[in-house]
Amino acid sequence: MNVNTEIWQGFVVCISAVFTNNILLNYFLGMCPFLGCSREVKTSVGLGFAVIFVLTSTCILNWLIYHYVLVPLSLEFFRFIIFIIIIAAFVQFVEMLLDRTSPLLYQKLGIFLPLITVNCAILGASLFMVIRNHSLIVTIGYGLGSGIGWFLAIIAMAGIRQKLANEHIPKGLQGPGIALIIAGLMALAFTGFAGVLQGN
Amino acid sequence: MSPNSKQPELKTLAAEGLWNNNPIFKQVLGICSTLAVTNLVLNTMVMCVALVFTLSFSAATVSVLRNYTPRNIRMMVETLIIAFYVIIVDVILKAYWPQMSGQLGPYVGLIITNCIIMGRCEACSNTSPVGKAFLDGLFNALGYSFILLIIATVRELLGMGTFLGYAAPYFSSQYFDKWIIMVMPPGAFFMLAIVTWIFRTIQSKNEEPGQ
Numbered sequence: 001m002n003v004n005t006e007i008w009q010g011f012v013v014c015i016s017a018v019f020t021n022n023i024l025l026n027y028f029l030g031m032c033p034f035l036g037c038s039r040e041v042k043t044s045v046g047l048g049f050a051v052i053f054v055l056t057s058t059c060i061l062n063w064l065i066y067h068y069v070l071v072p073l074s075l076e077f078f079r080f081i082i083f084i085i086i087i088a089a090f091v092q093f094v095e096m097l098l099d100r101t102s103p104l105l106y107q108k109l110g111i112f113l114p115l116i117t118v119n120c121a122i123l124g125a126s127l128f129m130v131i132r133n134h135s136l137i138v139t140i141g142y143g144l145g146s147g148i149g150w151f152l153a154i155i156a157m158a159g160i161r162q163k164l165a166n167e168h169i170p171k172g173l174q175g176p177g178i179a180l181i182i183a184g185l186m187a188l189a190f191t192g193f194a195g196v197l198q199g200n
Numbered sequence: 201m202s203p204n205s206k207q208p209e210l211k212t213l214a215a216e217g218l219w220n221n222n223p224i225f226k227q228v229l230g231i232c233s234t235l236a237v238t239n240l241v242l243n244t245m246v247m248c249v250a251l252v253f254t255l256s257f258s259a260a261t262v263s264v265l266r267n268y269t270p271r272n273i274r275m276m277v278e279t280l281i282i283a284f285y286v287i288i289v290d291v292i293l294k295a296y297w298p299q300m301s302g303q304l305g306p307y308v309g310l311i312i313t314n315c316i317i318m319g320r321c322e323a324c325s326n327t328s329p330v331g332k333a334f335l336d337g338l339f340n341a342l343g344y345s346f347i348l349l350i351i352a353t354v355r356e357l358l359g360m361g362t363f364l365g366y367a368a369p370y371f372s373s374q375y376f377d378k379w380i381i382m383v384m385p386p387g388a389f390f391m392l393a394i395v396t397w398i399f400r401t402i403q404s405k406n407e408e409p410g411q
Binding site for chain 1: 228229230231232235236275276279280283284286287290291294305306309310312313314315381384385386387388389390392393396397398399400401404
């Protein structure tokens with residue numbers, strides 16, 4: 001397969017990860033921060049950008065480690081531990097780097113970075129990429145698309161929740177209840193994208 | 201600890217985990233990895249067994265090691281302990297039930313980042329003796345499982361007209377229009393929202409007379 005078709009395929013996978021196979025609304029990954037940190041648009045934007053960055057980078061790192069270290073040593077079953085260590089180490093590293101080089105960015109994203117280690121979307125994307133046997137270029141597209149999809153979903157959620165803040169909601173439904181219903185409606189809307197990309 | 205004092209403690213732990221502080225409708229933790237498999241009851245059962253095993257044993261292990269773990273790397277140690285048990289589950293499932301392993305896909309591995317396990321390790325196992333940590337983990341996992349089984353039962357029944365793969369009497373007949381939306385992702389969100397709503401309302405009704 002030549003490089004051009006692979007780039008094209010990566011692009012298609014990227015678009016489908018954003019819309020038709022949204023990591024949050026279709027695969028339920030990253031629900032905890034989605035419900036917990038979506039009260040304000042501002043915090044969601046910070047968290048969303050942090051997720052896009054970490055998700056894409058760790059996907060690429062994990063792909064390299066998996067295919068060049070784990071597969072030759074036939075240690076595939078060990079991938080859970082390796083992936084989670086790489087994610088944790090990467091987040092720690094980025095945190096230190098940001099702290100030294102760009103205090104402004106650190107102040108904006110810093111508090112979200114530790115949260116990201118336990119965000120299921122990050123590990124989930126890495127595991128999906130292994131199961132689906134993506135090539136490196138496709139993996140880049142997939143990681144980027146998943147991150148952007150998550151970002152879109154949490155921002156939409158935060159916007160809706162800000163509007164809802166002053167509405168009267170039944171007591172049992174307040175907080176997570178109403179957030180889940182909104183997520184359900186959003187998922188319903190996103191199923192409208194199904195079929196946009198044929199053969200995916 | 202004498203057997204007399206253990207009995208009430210068991211009861212309070214059970215009540216906390218199963219009802220008062222239920223992981224799903226009260227703490228709203230760890231819904232990520234398991235919501236996805238609630239479209240079939242059988243998948244949910246397997247997932248729940250895996251979760252009960254992982255949560256109770258990793259809670260116990262964290263508790264055993266609590267005095268030997270340095271404070272600042274304790275999250276990392278906890279994650280590794282959880283990952284250790286998840287690998288056991290994954291390998292066993294792959295060896296004895298490869299079909300199920302394929303259906304669950306990445307979600308077995310995602311038990312590692314299931315927030316409820318980390319949450320219990322941080323909230324209880326870090327400070328409690330082994331027995332208490334184990335029971336706390338066990339009851340939390342059971343409280344988690346029973347809600348998921350309710351969701352899965354409704355989704356499978358309404359969405360496919362079956363229960364555990366067998367055709368259900370009324371729901372699989374021609375008189376019942378299957379709710380396809382129930383087996384699709386939005387159905388899971390709606391069901392979870394409804395279940396949360398119902399149980400929270402019951403809970404707040406029960407609390408009011410006591411106050």
